[in-house]
Amino acid sequence: MTNTQVTLVQIDNYGPWTVTPEPRREADLQTLQSRLYADISQFVGNRNGYTFFTRFDNMIAVTNGLSFEDHALLQESVGNRYPVSLSLGVATGTTPAQALSDATERIQDAGSAQDKDRRECLEGRTIDDGHRTPDDVQIAHFDVINATGNYTDELNAFDSFIEIEQGYAELMRHMRRAHDSLSFFVGGDNIIVTCPDLGYAEYEEAIAHVEEAVDVRLQVGVGRGEHAHDAGFAAKHALETCRADGTRVELEWDH
Amino acid sequence: MTNTQVTLVQIDNYGPWTVTPEPRREADLQTLQSRLYADISQFVGNRNGYTFFTRFDNMIAVTNGLSFEDHALLQESVGNRYPVSLSLGVATGTTPAQALSDATERIQDAGSAQDKDRRECLEGRTIDDGHRTPDDVQIAHFDVINATGNYTDELNAFDSFIEIEQGYAELMRHMRRAHDSLSFFVGGDNIIVTCPDLGYAEYEEAIAHVEEAVDVRLQVGVGRGEHAHDAGFAAKHALETCRADGTRVELEWDH
Amino acid sequence: MTNTQVTLVQIDNYGPWTVTPEPRREADLQTLQSRLYADISQFVGNRNGYTFFTRFDNMIAVTNGLSFEDHALLQESVGNRYPVSLSLGVATGTTPAQALSDATERIQDAGSAQDKDRRECLEGRTIDDGHRTPDDVQIAHFDVINATGNYTDELNAFDSFIEIEQGYAELMRHMRRAHDSLSFFVGGDNIIVTCPDLGYAEYEEAIAHVEEAVDVRLQVGVGRGEHAHDAGFAAKHALETCRADGTRVELEWDH
Amino acid sequence: MTNTQVTLVQIDNYGPWTVTPEPRREADLQTLQSRLYADISQFVGNRNGYTFFTRFDNMIAVTNGLSFEDHALLQESVGNRYPVSLSLGVATGTTPAQALSDATERIQDAGSAQDKDRRECLEGRTIDDGHRTPDDVQIAHFDVINATGNYTDELNAFDSFIEIEQGYAELMRHMRRAHDSLSFFVGGDNIIVTCPDLGYAEYEEAIAHVEEAVDVRLQVGVGRGEHAHDAGFAAKHALETCRADGTRVELEWDH
Missing domain, CATH: 3.30.70.1230 (Nucleotide cyclase, GGDEF domain)
Structure with a gap:
């Protein structure tokens, strides 16, 4: 917990x-x-x-x-x-x-x-x-799939940004209401979310919800730790796995 | 122009x-x-x-x-x-x-x-x-009406932020599509927009659109200038007039 | 002038x-x-x-x-x-x-x-x-000959610093009194001096004075310009010549 | 110790x-x-x-x-x-x-x-x-007596600075050689020195030495602590006592 x-x-x-x-x-x-x-x-x-x-x-x-x-x-x-x-x-x-x-x-x-x-x-x-325990913090690190190829190098810089902002606005609201989580845009196409104890089902649901609502395709790596850095660092590594393997949700502790 | x-x-x-x-x-x-x-x-x-x-x-x-x-x-x-x-x-x-x-x-x-x-x-x-001319730049400075009283001092800090972000996401998309303008969140409840030559009607329409779409009530001061600072400074003064007089749209050059 | x-x-x-x-x-x-x-x-x-x-x-x-x-x-x-x-x-x-x-x-x-x-x-x-004229500013850029080899890699870090400070304290006082110039330590073993219209003789005299007084061996590149950057940049290039050729005073305009 | x-x-x-x-x-x-x-x-x-x-x-x-x-x-x-x-x-x-x-x-x-x-x-x-012990660090905080009245408001800004630099250059060398201490100019007319276990006699000797050598009149507050901040904060308070009482050396632990 x-x-x-x-x-x-x-x-x-x-x-x-x-x-x-x-x-x-x-x-x-x-x-x-x-x-x-x-x-x-x-x-x-x-x-x-x-x-x-x-x-x-x-x-x-x-x-x-x-x-x-x-x-x-x-x-x-x-x-x-x-x-x-x-x-x-x-x-x-x-x-x-x-x-x-x-x-x-x-x-x-x-x-x-x-x-x-x-x-x-x-x-x-x-x-x-x-x-304090090693599971006190759960961090999910989302980004937009192929944002550079699909948006940054294709659209003008503001239209890329509109896409990312619509995705963020939808995700932040949904994660707050459905999962008591707080989502923050951190630059580029990255959103970091501090979450309670969530699993595959919740993250898949959230990604599907955003895609359906505003047509922005997200992927997410998730980590746990004693503090935000530990958890977030694990989440970053999990997100690297998404990027490498083409998966949409990776929970770092499930490897 | x-x-x-x-x-x-x-x-x-x-x-x-x-x-x-x-x-x-x-x-x-x-x-x-x-x-x-x-x-x-x-x-x-x-x-x-x-x-x-x-x-x-x-x-x-x-x-x-x-x-x-x-x-x-x-x-x-x-x-x-x-x-x-x-x-x-x-x-x-x-x-x-x-x-x-x-x-x-x-x-x-x-x-x-x-x-x-x-x-x-x-x-x-x-x-x-x-x-270069004194009308090269038009800047509109929006904020949320009574954000501190309605949101910051009432809701938790994230729920206030969700409201402001929904307003921003809607305004940025609308101003881009309807008015070829670029909108930027600049902190607090403030959004600064760089615009072409727009007037009362367009700003009133934009404010009404956002209120209808996401129920966030905005006001706006607008200024013109040779450069962004001039135009933006005039816009800030116009926004102070909104705050003092309870108006929703103030064009600085119209006084 | x-x-x-x-x-x-x-x-x-x-x-x-x-x-x-x-x-x-x-x-x-x-x-x-x-x-x-x-x-x-x-x-x-x-x-x-x-x-x-x-x-x-x-x-x-x-x-x-x-x-x-x-x-x-x-x-x-x-x-x-x-x-x-x-x-x-x-x-x-x-x-x-x-x-x-x-x-x-x-x-x-x-x-x-x-x-x-x-x-x-x-x-x-x-x-x-x-x-304004292209000769308004004269900048002299001094450093200590082979400071890294003689001091930084040999003495402890404070004893190196003492040597450089003694050189600076002597140079600043001398350039002020003898040449109406203002000398500033700018880090490492570098001293930048803003000068009136000085030539070889004055710089050689200053270097000799410091060496005699506190046994710190300096070299200097000098430049002129419309502003400090121009003059200082020329001085840096002249100092590079000192380093390459083993000379003690280089006036950039004399090449 | x-x-x-x-x-x-x-x-x-x-x-x-x-x-x-x-x-x-x-x-x-x-x-x-x-x-x-x-x-x-x-x-x-x-x-x-x-x-x-x-x-x-x-x-x-x-x-x-x-x-x-x-x-x-x-x-x-x-x-x-x-x-x-x-x-x-x-x-x-x-x-x-x-x-x-x-x-x-x-x-x-x-x-x-x-x-x-x-x-x-x-x-x-x-x-x-x-x-670690509460006496691990000893910090001495020196400044120039009435520097603002005697120098800053009287001399031009560079001549004030020359006086302070001569004081610093002499103090740093003396404290290193006589007392194994490291002295650092920290802006204004302030010099902070990290020292071994010194007492009144050593600080009085150092102040007298600088005054004789370069005619700069210093005062000093000294503190001890488990770390630099503790010791330095005590030294600052002791220096305030010098300023208030006109004394030249104050050891914080001696009150």
Whole structure:
């Protein structure tokens, strides 16, 4: 059974800041957001977690292996180096969707995302080391079959992107509703999903659903691990098997 | 009439690189991609262009005001500082969609995105300074009405994001097909669209379409300018008027 | 005759900020400083200027080719993305030392570096395009003869560094006093100097002085140009000639 | 007794790379170097170590608390994101100078800094957790007395810098020879020194020596800790006491 630790990272009062005293240059906002994300991704990533940029003002991370103190240090370090600050909510659950709901609630209880007085709150709890297991995290790594040949080298760059986005929009909604999973576009034609304990049937169903709904053909490799990196690395290897063998679903632990 | 200069930025042979000799750590790829994007956004942005992260391996920029030499310098500078290199295609047109098609073709003619021998190609042409006008670029800045109150502070962080993504997926497809426009999610609940010469009717139609299709309520400010920053800055101010007055479409030049 | 445009970049009220409300983590300060420097180096550098990190809280740049508007944009962009802000003083002169003195005075007149009310001042003037010439900037690029063989691979890493620092401390002082030039350590065993119109005799004298004073053997390539990049690039090529031919001073325009 | 763990970080074959196939733009090299340093500083720093930029192509870090696996991960992550790679040598000793000598030797044994075939070597050993003590690291934080009033606001920016550099060059040499300590300029008028077990007498002697030799007046706060951050944070607080009370040497553990 999975036990995913999920952290919601929210920039404090970001919307109002971007237009105060008047709208800031868009290129600067884009630079700020993507560098802040990159820094969080490194901090979490070199402790074996995964961070997703999501909306940039709200980022979601799988943080199994990170302690409460790690979260506090991340918050302090960002506060020292950026003109904005972070609030963090962390929770665990048997499904990623439930864990994120709990993490969100912790932050919402502390105040609105646009409350000037809610600043650098850090709420929730992490999994004790003694309770961690090698199956805590399940990661599925999807991509679009032959995206370069079918899309990138054939369509114009935006029409390729439309196809991929339609596939993502459909998959994210379906995995959330049908499987309590959280799906994130990570660039190229790649979507990484943090899942509860799912098997062949669920992944095949999801792939079939997306193909039927928006005519985008996906394949997926799935891995398990003590933390996101372990699970995700196994998923990447499984996806390489899909690419090599032409299979659609590969579960790494089934080899 | 608009005359948008569009640049397609493509990382050379990126997909294969990410899995050679074996899959690289996801957090490092995410960091690399978002920092590369940030750097391009700064370079283009401090010459008054806009860059969108799009798929990260393929980025799209509105580059009115940037010369061919500027493009060459960007390519050289990235080549000096990253483990990957860029190919650039640039083209202009009366619609952004047409300009991007031409820019894409230039790069595709030089070779596949996954061709090991296609490296640092730089193709196309820019607008001569003498032909630039104050109406060359039209930028529309959309956001979701009361997203913080309706979504961020109410739903869990992923369900908010699903709503915004459904709105984006629908708007991007519609603006492309109906209006030859290119739409980009830029974080939070914001979507920036580079458009040909559109007016009230088209924006009202687009907003109504998205609301009907996926029940997401958008508002939009629109600006014109000699380059993306001018047009986009006017659009931001127009959007502030929507927020203050409760209107749904504001054209900055109509005040 | 040279006409160097020099910009002094000063972080506003930085010292007090680093210890308020209590001392900030050193690693965060180091990260902040070096990334801020990197950003300024890119902005100035892709307009063909050179920026030197100097003390980090005070940086010095050779900015021939950058307009006053460019300076204002740099200031705005940093203000949008960092928790600290910049004051800039810019001046020109027939010697770099005189130009820097004038630039410094402009900022000092506006207030102390630790005055809480002096924020984002931008003072001085740049060279009009019509007055720029291909000999405005002279750059000398020094390095230590066979530093890798004599020091890096032989001494421990700190003792190598001591040798290089002693050479730098002596050269910087001498070039300032004897030749109104500004010398900057730029990493490795490299020192870049912005100079007035000097020739063989002065460079040979400087090299002999350093060798006698601290027993560090230097070689130098020198270039001229309309801006720092042109001059510096020529200097690098001249230094390659030193390395290839075993000469101690190469003036690029003398070939 | 101190037991400092020192890591030498060396960019592989960097000198030749900077001029192959021809000299690279200086601004790009500066950007690359300072961002690489910033990343290492964050990685080491959020594990409570200190990294010093030193020569940039050779950086020195105090890494008590970092495991061998941490070093391997840093090396992998940099290799994934930069066009250059790192070799790392790590060693421990009762004096920092001895530890660095050993760390240097490990790397030198593996090949020259400019050997094309020496790539990503990782040599040495770290302190076992069971052997770590709260006195392993001693950090001294020096600054120049009233540097802003006496120099920054009075002299031109370069002459201020000359004063600080002369102080640094003298202190670094003296602390190395007399006290087996490694001194690093960290920006502004600050010098951080990693020391063996020194007391009042040694610091007073060092300050007197520098004042006599180059007429630069220093003060110093000193701290001890299990790792660099603990020790350095205590040193910063002690230095605040110097500033407040006008004392020249404050040992944090003596209060």
